[in-house]
Amino acid sequence: MRSLLQSFTRRIPSISTYKHLSRPLSSFNSTLITASTRAMSASAARAGPPKPARRVAEQRQDVWSIVNEAAAASPVQPIVNMGQGFFGYNPPQFVIDAAKQALDLVDCNQYSPTKGRPRLKKAIADAYSPYFGRTIDPEKEVTITTGANEGMLSAFMGFLEQDDEVIVFEPFFDQYISNIEMPGGKVVYVPMHPPPNGATKTSSAAEWRIDMVEFEKSITPRTRMVVLNSPHNPIGKVFSREELQAVGDLCVKHNIIILSDEVYDRLYYVPFTRIATLSPEIAALTLTVGSGGKNFYATGWRVGWLIGPEHLIKYVSAAHTRICYSSVSPLQEATAIGFEQADKHNFWDESKKEMRAKMTKFNAIWDELGLPYSDPEGGYFVLVNMSKVQLPPSYPFPPHVADRPRDFKLSWFLIKEVGVAAIPPTEFFTPQNAHIVEDWLRFAVCKNDDVLETAHERLRGLRKYIKD
Structure with missing residues (x-):
């Protein structure tokens, strides 16, 4: 042991070995700080402001801020906002009362379970089971999300790997694109084709068509999902049973998940088919998206859900947990009560009847103007x-408007000269297909009747600009 110790100590250098390090420590600190400061200054000069992620840095100014900017500066005030799809009136009183009462419950002011409050999951399962033709399991086949949009993001996060492809039909809800790209997905666009005589005469939204041959050609080995929206925003099309069957059969053939965005599922004026009901094989691949905000006139509540088979829903739930953990508790409770009491108030039928009447009332101005x-x-x-x-x-x-398609100019002109806001639909198309809708504008009719009447008065101001 002694010899081992002596051997070890002989390897330790003597103090004299470090005599060259005998400068004061403060001298080292000063040198170090000076060098560090210079390095930091040089680095800051090179770097400039923090660099944003490309996914936001490369985006053009969005349509919503352009329209709002024009509206704020318009000489015609107040602006009649027929652009954004928020309701101009409150949810039904029984739903408002439910929200107020929920705030008095201790558990409604705390975290809800990540998959949603049991009462809301059961209410949704009970409400939708008759439409699906089977009993939906609220614990295994329903997950609650912070709005339908976060629910769709959760679906993409749950299934997409880098460079997986998702087919989206144009026009599309603009949030689909960022939701797909954030987890690394690639969007593959398939345009819907408008009626050939749509520029000269009024036609049904049903006449906007998907070319099924074109759709199948867009499928590759990397195609993971297809997004379908019915009733459709912005077209208003309700896909027919035959169209849905064709889409569903191709998805079964190629084993592709269907994300069926059905947030307007209580507002249809023709027979409405849910794609998940067409066959067990299609149902096994389908995630159905719903929205309490759209159903109950409460878009600011941000209560959404997905319904689907357990082997799909569990991964949506897992992603949702990591995105926002859980959703707003008192508004989940109020939405549950809304579903429980809706039939007693004949709410669904009245809602549909009321919205159809608003649509008919508003569209009378186009008949009058010949548009x-x-x-x-x-x-x-x-x-x-x-x-x-x-x-x-x-x-x-x-x-920033002059270099956009004609519909942006139309939108800006209507706001500035007529005092009515509408949305240019090329925002929902890729640049190469924007020509399909550059002569169109989208109007939202979910407003009070007096607003629709004011819109009529303002829109008559277009007469002097209309040329046959």
């Missing part, structure tokens, strides 16, 4: 063709 539109089969949006509206050739559009 064709796509007559909706569901939802609360209408597309109007404005190819007959002649914009003044020297009109002073700002640069």
Whole structure:
């Protein structure tokens, strides 16, 4: 042991070995700080402001801020907002009362279970089981999300790996795209084709078609999901049973998950088919998306859900847990009570009847002006063709509008000169297919009747710009 110790100590250098390090410590600190400061200054000079992620840095100014900017600066005030799809009136009183009462419950002011409050899951299962033709298991086949949008993001996060492909039909709800790209997915676009005479006469939204040959050609070995929206925003199309069967059969053939966005599922004016009900094989691949905000006129509540087989839903739930953990407790409770009491108040039938009446009332102005539109089969949006509206050739559009398609100019012009806001639908298309709708504008009719009447008065101001 002694010899081992002596051997070890002989290996330790003597103090004299470190005599060159005898400068004061403060000298080392000063040198180190100076060097560090210089390095940091040089780095800061090179780096500039923190660099944002490409997914947000490369986005053009969005349509919502452009429309709001024009509305705020318009000389015609107050603006009649027929653009954004929020309701101009409150949810039914029984739903409002349920929300107020929920705030008095201790557990409704705390975290809900990540998959949703049991009462709401059961209410949704009870409400939708008759439509699905079977009993939905609320614990295994339903998950509650923070709005339908977060539910769709959870679905993409739950199934997409880098460079997996998702087929989206144009026009599309704009949030689909970022939701797909954030987990690394790639969007594959398939355009819907408008009626050939849509620019000259009013036609049914049913006449917007998917070319099934074109759809199948877009499928590759990397295709993981297809997004379907019925009733459709912004077209108002309700896909027929035959169309849904064709889409569903191709998805079964290629083993592709169907994300069926059915948030307007209580507002249909023609027979409405849910794709998940067509066959057990299609049902096994389908996630159905719903929205309490759309159902109960409460878009600010952000209560959504997905219904689907356990082997799909469990991965949506897992992603949802990591995105936002759980959703707003008192509004889940209120939505549950809404479903429980809706039939007693005849709410669904009245809601549909009321919205259809608003659609008919509003669209009378287009008949009066001779502007064709796509007559909706569901939802609360209408597309109007404005190819007959002649914009003044020297009109002073700002640069960020002047370099966009014609529908952005139409939207800006209507806000500034007529005082009515509408949304340019090329925002829901890729640049290469924007020409399909550059003469159209989207109007939302979910407003009070007096607002619709004011819109009529304002829109008559277009007469002097309409040329046959």
